[in-house]
Amino acid sequence: MSAYRDKDPxxxxxxxxxxxxxxxxxxxxxxxxxxxxxLDPKAFKDTVDLFVERYKGKNISVVAGIEARGFIFGPxxxxxxxxxxxxxxxxxxxxxxxxxxEYELEYGRDCLEMHLGAVEPGEQALVVDDxxxxxxxxCAAMKLLERVGADVVECAxxxxxxxxxxxxxxxxxxxxxxxESH
Amino acid sequence: xxxxxxxxxxxxxxxxxxxTIAPPDSAVFPKRDGGWIGPFSSNQPPVFRLRNYKRTLLPxxxxxxxxxxxxPTMASQDEQDPRISKISxxxxxxxxxxxxxxxxxxxxxxxLDTKAFRDTIDLFVERYRGKDISVVAGIEARGFIFGPxxxxxxxxxxxxxxxxxxxxxxxxxxEYSLEYGTxxxxxxxxxxxxxERALVIDDxxxxxxxxCAAIRLLERVGVHVVECAxxxxxxxxxxxxxxxxxPLFVLVSST
Numbered sequence: 001m002s003a004y005r006d007k008d009p010x011x012x013x014x015x016x017x018x019x020x021x022x023x024x025x026x027x028x029x030x031x032x033x034x035x036x037x038x039l040d041p042k043a044f045k046d047t048v049d050l051f052v053e054r055y056k057g058k059n060i061s062v063v064a065g066i067e068a069r070g071f072i073f074g075p076x077x078x079x080x081x082x083x084x085x086x087x088x089x090x091x092x093x094x095x096x097x098x099x100x101x102e103y104e105l106e107y108g109r110d111c112l113e114m115h116l117g118a119v120e121p122g123e124q125a126l127v128v129d130d131x132x133x134x135x136x137x138x139c140a141a142m143k144l145l146e147r148v149g150a151d152v153v154e155c156a157x158x159x160x161x162x163x164x165x166x167x168x169x170x171x172x173x174x175x176x177x178x179x180e181s182h
Numbered sequence: 183x184x185x186x187x188x189x190x191x192x193x194x195x196x197x198x199x200x201x202t203i204a205p206p207d208s209a210v211f212p213k214r215d216g217g218w219i220g221p222f223s224s225n226q227p228p229v230f231r232l233r234n235y236k237r238t239l240l241p242x243x244x245x246x247x248x249x250x251x252x253x254p255t256m257a258s259q260d261e262q263d264p265r266i267s268k269i270s271x272x273x274x275x276x277x278x279x280x281x282x283x284x285x286x287x288x289x290x291x292x293x294l295d296t297k298a299f300r301d302t303i304d305l306f307v308e309r310y311r312g313k314d315i316s317v318v319a320g321i322e323a324r325g326f327i328f329g330p331x332x333x334x335x336x337x338x339x340x341x342x343x344x345x346x347x348x349x350x351x352x353x354x355x356x357e358y359s360l361e362y363g364t365x366x367x368x369x370x371x372x373x374x375x376x377x378e379r380a381l382v383i384d385d386x387x388x389x390x391x392x393x394c395a396a397i398r399l400l401e402r403v404g405v406h407v408v409e410c411a412x413x414x415x416x417x418x419x420x421x422x423x424x425x426x427x428x429p430l431f432v433l434v435s436s437t
Contacts, residue, residue, distance in 0.1 A: 021350035031350045035370055038330070038340040045334055068348075071326035072340070075293070079300055079331055085293040087327070095276035095286045115290055 010046040015179050017043045018159065032159050032181055034069060034130045048073065050178055051156055052080040055126060060153060062125035064088050066112070066141055069130035073158065077128060086118045088127075088141050099147060103140035112140045114148075121149025131159040132175065135166030142173060265301040270434045272298040273414065287414050287436060289324060289385045303328070305433055306411055307335040310381060315408060317380035319343050319369070321396055324385035328413065332383065341373045343382075343396050354402060358395040367395045369403075376404025386414040387430065390421030397428055 017037040024031040038044050055077065064086045065074025071087060078085040089112070091100065097116040102109050119125065127141045132155070142152045152173055160166065160177040167175050272292040279286040293299050310332065319341045320329025326342060333340040344367070346355065352371040357364050374380065382396045387410070397407050407428055415421065415432040422430050 019351070024350040025347070033350050035342060035349065035373070038333075038342070039373060041334070041337050041339055044330075044340065048334065068323045068326055068342075068344075071323055072330050072342070075299075075327050076331050076334055078293075078296075079303065082296055084296055085299065085327070087290060087293070087323075089323075092280070093323070094290065095279040095288050096274070118290070118294060 008050065010043075010050065011178060013040075014043050014047050014050075014158075018179070020181075030181075032131055032161075034072075034158060037158075038072065047158060047178065048076045048080070051077045051128075051176075054176065055154075055156075056081045058153070059124055060126055061123045062086055062119050062145070062150060064114070064119075064125055064127045064141060064145060066127070066129040066137055067093070070128050073130060074128040077126070077156075083126075084118075086114065086125075088112050088114050088144065099144060101140040101144045101147070103136045105136070110137075112137065112144060114144045116148075119145060119148050119150045123150045124153050125150045126153060127155045129155075129157050131161070132157045132166040132177065133161050133164045135164075135169030138166065139169050139171070142170065263305065265298075265305060266433055268295075269298050269302050269305075269413070273434065287386055287416075289327075289413060292413070293327065302413060302433065303331045303335065306332045306383075306431075309431065310409075310411075311336045313408070314379055315381055316378045317341055317374050317400075317405060319374075319380055319382045319396055319400060321367070321382070321384040321392055322348070325383045328385060329383040332381070332411075338381075339373075341369065341380075343399065344368050354399060356395045356399045356402075358391050360391070367392065367399060369399045371403075374400065374403055374405050378405050379408050380405045382407060382410045384410075384412050386416070387412045387421040387432065388416050388419045390419075390424030393421065394424055397425070 014037065017040050019033040019036040021031040021033050023029065037047065060081060061083050063074050063078035063083045065071050065088065067087060067089045075085045091111045091113055094113050094115055098113040099116060100111050100113045102111050125145050127138055127145070129138060132138055138155050142155070145152050154174045154176055155170060156176045158178050160175070160180050162180050163182060269292065272295045274288040274291040276286040276288050278284065292302065315336060316338050318329045318333035318338045320326050320343065322342060322344045330340045342349070346366045346368055349368050349370055353368040354371055355366050355368050357366050380400050382393055382400070384393060387393055393410050397410070400407050409429045409431055410425060411431045413433050415430070415435045417435050418437060
């Protein structure tokens with residue numbers, strides 16, 4: 001489900017603020033740059049509001065944000081809906097005890113970590129990132145939360161690249177995005 | 183561990199009191215006893231075992247007129263906002279991370295305490311709202327957690343300051359020293375305009391090297407950095423001095 005299809009009047013303003021940078025980080029990739037969205041206080045606020053309106057009052061106690069751009073969108077949402085914010089990080093960034101989940105990249109593997117004790121069994125969680133491409137990172141994030149007994153209610157991203165079929169990779173978990181880019 | 187709880191503003195006299203040379207970047211803390219954290223559950227505040235714990239307020243180092251100009255909502259320099267102690271106690275200390283001898287100040291436990299996280303943001307917002315600040319620059323990655331909520335509340339844009347090769351498009355870079363070698367910080371060209379008024383946000387100031395690099399990036403494009411704002415200061419590492427004439431505002435000072 002996406003707000004784009006719902007035609008919320010704020011969506012057009014948000015979409016117009018996202019900059020596409022060709023051939024980054026490598027030739028052939030059209031990079032969806034959200035930093036230009038962050039330079040427009042109204043559009044940035046509208047982005048956060050759209051998520052908050054969806055999730056407020058739904059008994060969600062955890063917002064997990066994926067390093068690093070998930071750290072930009074996750075905390076404002078968490079603060080507004082009264083949830084805790086849990087950073088999901090690249091290896092060796094979090095101090096103390098962590099659990100790790102490996103996932104596939106195009107070439108090789110990467111790893112996502114979460115603090116032990118940050119999330120209790122039975123808590124309802126959102127996973128937030130700026131964009132979903134293949135869904136590999138979001139999948140790893142969901143697995144981390146489920147391994148400690150949390151219930152992932154939904155994944156939420158500003159942008160989806162539907163041609164990369166990330167939605168299918170989420171094992172039936174719902175995905176909510178504001179914009180699609182083909 | 184001794185943790186002084188302060189609610190301080192810029193401190194022009196402080197730098198004059200310091201007579202030692204600034205330590206190298208990433209200087210290792212002196213080892214000390216006490217102040218370690220046991221296994222932690224999100225339903226309880228972190229457990230501290232402290233030796234000689236003393237709650238001290240730093241002596242007021244600003245003149246009375248400075249404190250009125252900088253903190254119109256504060257009654258006096260050495261009164262502490264009641265929200266501060268909960269914020270401080272929500273921060274977890276991890277010994278020997280990332281390497282032996284370092285007592286790492288972990289703000290992730292603060293983010294699990296919804297009221298304390300809210301209060302942290304509110305304290306910054308109350309200070310900066312209505313001060314004609316149009317830019318909040320946040321330093322990757324933990325500055326990305328505190329910067330955006332502040333920016334949204336005061337109506338400023340958020341500008342991420344990033345490690346090399348993360349920002350797409352045209353960037354400017356600033357190199358800075360580490361204990362061994364150098365690192366680089368980048369900002370997008372065109373994100374900020376000359377004459378804008380900016381804050382620089384990070385979770386913690388240690389030696390001040392990273393904050394300094396951020397200030398330089400902004401000043402190179404003609405931005406006026408009004409203040410640097412961090413949740414935590416490690417005063418023994420004298421980062422405040424490294425910022426020169428730039429004011430620093432912190433919520434918690436940890437020695």
